[in-house]
Structure formats: C-alpha cells, structure tokens
Amino acid sequence: MGIIDRLLGRKVEEKGVSFDPVWLDFYGSRVSKAGVPVSWERALDVSTVFACIRVIAEGVAQVPLRVMRELPDGKGSVPATDHPLYRVLNSKPNRWQTSFAMRETMVFHLALTGNAFFYKNIVRGRVKELIPIDPGSVTITRHNDYSLSYTVGGIDGRSMEFPQELIWHIRGPSWDTWRGLDAVRQAREAIGLTIATENTQAEMHANGLQTSGVYSTDNKIDPEKYKQIQAWIAAQVGGSNRHKPFVIDSGFKWTPQSMTGVDAQHLETRKFQIEEICRSFRVMPIMVGHSDKTATYASAEQMFLAHVIHTLMPWVVRIEQSADNDLLDGPEDEGLFSKFNMNSLMRGASADRANFYSKALGAGGSPAWMTQDEVRAEEDLNAEGGEAGKLPKPTNVAGAKPPTKPQDGQQDPNT
Structure with missing residues (x-):
C-alpha cells in the first residue's frame, strides 16, 4: 500500500x-x-x-x-x-x-x-x-x-x-x-x-597421460566389426596394459595425436x-x-x-x-x-608497536600526537582519565643539556 x-x-x-x-x-x-x-x-x-x-x-x-x-x-x-x-x-x-x-x-x-x-x-x-x-x-x-x-x-x-x-x-x-x-x-x-x-x-x-589417436585402415568395416575393434583397442590401452606396447596387424595403422x-x-x-x-x-x-x-x-x-x-x-x-x-x-x-x-x-610485532607508541607519546623530543588513553584504546584497554587523557610534554633528546637559567643582567643563552 x-x-x-x-x-x-x-x-x-x-x-x-x-x-x-x-x-x-x-x-x-x-x-x-x-x-x-x-x-x-x-x-x-x-x-x-x-x-x-x-x-x-x-x-x-x-x-x-x-x-x-x-x-x-x-x-x-x-x-x-x-x-x-x-x-x-x-x-x-x-x-x-x-x-x-x-x-x-x-x-x-x-x-x-x-x-x-x-x-x-x-x-x-x-x-x-x-x-x-x-x-x-x-x-x-x-x-x-x-x-x-x-x-x-x-x-x-x-x-x-x-x-x-x-x-x-x-x-x-x-x-x-x-x-x-x-x-x-x-x-x-x-x-x-x-x-x-x-x-x-x-x-x-x-x-x-597418454594421448588419443586414430586407428585407420583402407578396408571397409561393418558396424559389428567396428564395435569389436573398439573393445579390442580399449583392452589394449586401458587397465594394466596402459603402458605396454600396442600391437596391431592386418594393415591397420595407429596415429597418436601430438598435443600434450x-x-x-x-x-x-x-x-x-x-x-x-x-x-x-x-x-x-x-x-x-x-x-x-x-x-x-x-x-x-x-x-x-x-x-x-x-x-x-x-x-x-x-x-x-x-x-x-x-x-x-x-x-x-x-x-x-x-x-x-x-x-x-x-x-x-611488539617491538614495532612499542616504538610507534613511544614516538606518539613524545619520546625523543618530538611533539606528542597521542595521549596515554588513546594508546590504551588502541590496545583495547579502557581510559584512565585525568593526566592520561592529556597530551604529554616531550622528553629531552638523549645527551641534550637542560636549559640554564640566565643570571641577573645577562642575556638568556637559549634565545
């Protein structure tokens, strides 16, 4: 309707x-x-x-x-x-x-x-x-x-x-x-x-894996004789005789096909x-x-x-x-x-995931682009909230000196 x-x-x-x-x-x-x-x-x-x-x-x-x-x-x-x-x-x-x-x-x-x-x-x-x-x-x-x-x-x-x-x-x-x-x-x-x-x-x-072929003769074959020849050929090339020599007589010729x-x-x-x-x-x-x-x-x-x-x-x-x-x-x-x-x-791999998450959280001095809660979500863990939901501050690169506080009357060396 x-x-x-x-x-x-x-x-x-x-x-x-x-x-x-x-x-x-x-x-x-x-x-x-x-x-x-x-x-x-x-x-x-x-x-x-x-x-x-x-x-x-x-x-x-x-x-x-x-x-x-x-x-x-x-x-x-x-x-x-x-x-x-x-x-x-x-x-x-x-x-x-x-x-x-x-x-x-x-x-x-x-x-x-x-x-x-x-x-x-x-x-x-x-x-x-x-x-x-x-x-x-x-x-x-x-x-x-x-x-x-x-x-x-x-x-x-x-x-x-x-x-x-x-x-x-x-x-x-x-x-x-x-x-x-x-x-x-x-x-x-x-x-x-x-x-x-x-x-x-x-x-x-x-x-x-034997190919088929043509069994030919110049003589005329009546239908009954044709059936007998068919049965005889099947017995020669089938069963246990499959790989044995194929014996023919009476002027008949066997021409195998060449396609493999x-x-x-x-x-x-x-x-x-x-x-x-x-x-x-x-x-x-x-x-x-x-x-x-x-x-x-x-x-x-x-x-x-x-x-x-x-x-x-x-x-x-x-x-x-x-x-x-x-x-x-x-x-x-x-x-x-x-x-x-x-x-x-x-x-x-666990090592690859750990390295990725480490950089995502700001390791090596690069800015963080993931929070701990976002990492936990990727690992199918529930959020913790609080500081875990905030972007962490980047850690210093290994070997880098921390910034020094300038003395009174001197220019800040970090500027």
Missing part, C-alpha cells in the same frame, strides 16, 4: 515480489561458458574456492564477539555480560553449536550465497537462541510496504512463513538492497573454467585460475598457499595485515551492524553494540 493510499484510508491489495534461489538452477543461469554447471556445492569441490571461504570464515570466527555497553562521557566500553544476547553471540548460540561454529557457518553461507539466515528464538522480548537456516530452503518475499517475509522449507517437506522480526538476515553485497548477490553465480565463469580444467587434467592422468598437457597449458591455466578465484572472493593468493617467489618475510607480514584490513574487516563490520540493527533493536538496548575484537589480528 502506498503512502497516499494510507493517508486517504484506501484499501489496496498487498502485493510483493519473491525470490527463490532454486529458481536459478531451473533456468540454467548457473551454467558457465565452459559448459560446466556451477552451484555452491560444486564450487566447494574446487580447492581454491574452499580455501578462500575457509580463510575468511576462520578469520571471522576465531576472534571474540561480544555485546558491549558504552561508558558515560565516552570513556570506553565494557562487556555487557548481564545481557542475554552476550552469551548467545559469545559462547552458546544454540544447543549444538559454539560461537565459533555458528560464525564459521554464517560466513560460508554469506560468502557463497550472499545470504545467511537465523531464526530468532525470542523469550520475553529477548533473543535467547539463534537457529541457523539453510539458505537454499528460504524464499524471500518483499511486500509493497518494503517489509520482508521468509518462507522456510522444513526437513519434513512442509514450509512455514515467518515475519521479518523473527529472522536475522545478514546480507552480502546487494544490488536491490533486500537480498545478497549470489557470489558463486557472479563468479561462475572463473569457477566453471577451473572445474573444466581439473576435469580435463584428471582424465589425462586417468589415461596415464604442456601444449594445452594446463598448469599455467590452473595457476591463473587460482588468482582469478581469489580475486572474486577478495582474498590474497598468499592466504590460500599460492605466493610468488618474490615474497619475503617482511612483505608476507604486511600481506597478512592487509588481509585483515581489506578482506576480513568488511565482513566483520557487516555482521556487527546487522546484529546491532536486528538483534539489539529494543529500547532497553540503548547504548549497547556488538563488537569483534580484531586487535589481536591487526597487531604487528
């Missing part, structure tokens, strides 16, 4: 638009140009896809996720351990999963299908449990008033419709704002070519497809064990930090804001927010 209709009190039939992910399979939109159908299940069979999703999921799942309460006057925050959602997000989301396992599953669903769904078991107005739902069993319906409803297919074959208030829906990158883009569908060409290349190379190895796996550039193609899939999931190749020869220990450390900043942090912020919007949306939740503690992943 439109705004004008509501203001005038008109009754208009409510309509909506639905999205069922199964629809994509029926119309072949997931078939790649390489001729290989690509689904999330088939995509996970590709080692690079599995490695990319796993490194994202484990990165998001291994750090603590807590409900935090803001302190007065902006002096930091403390864990809200008394809030029911704290235990749900931090340790026990449901009866069979840990927080790590739930978030790992969440990212697998998000990164592959663009959507993750959880049923909110609400008791006395508070979320007590989060039940994961298979994205393939959910149909989303958007109504004309922009509200959403979710039809979930059960294990017993029956389906049930749930209002938006009972489903925690985390979306990946989205075009229409109410459903996430299917990452596997968007990257189906790269994944499909990888699958096709793996299949081709697997067939070559199954054939003992090197000519087809299978290895080069497979290496490039690793980078192509990593590019689709925004994962650095070094994180899935694919690095070039120029990488050093120092550059690898920076790559690991870049992985946290550019790969993990967008997912972390997406989940945090979704939890704040859908799980901490009551009036009693004012001043509460969800927070991943990513500091342990973003910290460099």
Whole structure:
C-alpha cells in the first residue's frame, strides 16, 4: 500500500515480489561458458574456492564477539555480560553449536550465497537462541510496504512463513538492497573454467597421460566389426596394459595425436585460475598457499595485515551492524553494540608497536600526537582519565643539556 493510499484510508491489495534461489538452477543461469554447471556445492569441490571461504570464515570466527555497553562521557566500553544476547553471540548460540561454529557457518553461507539466515528464538522480548537456516530452503518475499517475509522449507517437506522480526538476515553485497548477490553465480565463469580444467587434467592422468589417436585402415568395416575393434583397442590401452606396447596387424595403422598437457597449458591455466578465484572472493593468493617467489618475510607480514584490513574487516563490520540493527533493536538496548575484537589480528610485532607508541607519546623530543588513553584504546584497554587523557610534554633528546637559567643582567643563552 502506498503512502497516499494510507493517508486517504484506501484499501489496496498487498502485493510483493519473491525470490527463490532454486529458481536459478531451473533456468540454467548457473551454467558457465565452459559448459560446466556451477552451484555452491560444486564450487566447494574446487580447492581454491574452499580455501578462500575457509580463510575468511576462520578469520571471522576465531576472534571474540561480544555485546558491549558504552561508558558515560565516552570513556570506553565494557562487556555487557548481564545481557542475554552476550552469551548467545559469545559462547552458546544454540544447543549444538559454539560461537565459533555458528560464525564459521554464517560466513560460508554469506560468502557463497550472499545470504545467511537465523531464526530468532525470542523469550520475553529477548533473543535467547539463534537457529541457523539453510539458505537454499528460504524464499524471500518483499511486500509493497518494503517489509520482508521468509518462507522456510522444513526437513519434513512442509514450509512455514515467518515475519521479518523473527529472522536475522545478514546480507552480502546487494544490488536491490533486500537480498545478497549470489557470489558463486557472479563468479561462475572463473569457477566453471577451473572445474573444466581439473576435469580435463584428471582424465589425462586417468589415461596415464597418454594421448588419443586414430586407428585407420583402407578396408571397409561393418558396424559389428567396428564395435569389436573398439573393445579390442580399449583392452589394449586401458587397465594394466596402459603402458605396454600396442600391437596391431592386418594393415591397420595407429596415429597418436601430438598435443600434450604442456601444449594445452594446463598448469599455467590452473595457476591463473587460482588468482582469478581469489580475486572474486577478495582474498590474497598468499592466504590460500599460492605466493610468488618474490615474497619475503617482511612483505608476507604486511600481506597478512592487509588481509585483515581489506578482506576480513568488511565482513566483520557487516555482521556487527546487522546484529546491532536486528538483534539489539529494543529500547532497553540503548547504548549497547556488538563488537569483534580484531586487535589481536591487526597487531604487528611488539617491538614495532612499542616504538610507534613511544614516538606518539613524545619520546625523543618530538611533539606528542597521542595521549596515554588513546594508546590504551588502541590496545583495547579502557581510559584512565585525568593526566592520561592529556597530551604529554616531550622528553629531552638523549645527551641534550637542560636549559640554564640566565643570571641577573645577562642575556638568556637559549634565545
């Protein structure tokens, strides 16, 4: 119902638009140009896809996720351990999963299908449990008033419709704002070519890396004889006879094909497809064990930090804001927010951090640009207040003489 209709009190039939992910399979939109159908299940069979999703999921799942309460006057925050959602997000989301396992599953669903769904078991107005739902069993319906409803297919074959208030829906990158883009569908060409290349190379190895060929004769062969020759050739070049001499007679000739796996550039193609899939999931190749020869220990450390900043942090912020919007949306939740503690992943070497903070606090005579409380905040510590919240005075450079007080009637030597 439109705004004008509501203001005038008109009754208009409510309509909506639905999205069922199964629809994509029926119309072949997931078939790649390489001729290989690509689904999330088939995509996970590709080692690079599995490695990319796993490194994202484990990165998001291994750090603590807590409900935090803001302190007065902006002096930091403390864990809200008394809030029911704290235990749900931090340790026990449901009866069979840990927080790590739930978030790992969440990212697998998000990164592959663009959507993750959880049923909110609400008791006395508070979320007590989060039940994961298979994205393939959910149909989303958007109504004309922009509200959403979710039809979930059960294990017993029956389906049930749930209002938006009972489903925690985390979306990946989205075009229409109410459903996430299917990452596997968007990257189906790269994944499909990888699958096709793996299949081709697997067939070559199954054939003992032997090339096919042409078995020719000047004589005319009837269909029945042709079938017998086919079976005879298969017995000669297959099984235990694969690498034995191929014996022919009766004027027949065997002409092997000359193309090899090197000519087809299978290895080069497979290496490039690793980078192509990593590019689709925004994962650095070094994180899935694919690095070039120029990488050093120092550059690898920076790559690991870049992985946290550019790969993990967008997912972390997406989940945090979704939890704040859908799980901490009551009036009693004012001043509460969800927070991943990513500091342990973003910290460099201890000596480097100590040197940076020392200079930031004014060591060596340089002006300070950070307070002690700001340094404590960077290390995930609460503010102390008082002098710790003020910029410290710079200390003297080592070996420098302190300023002398001029005697009466003499000019100040320091001016």
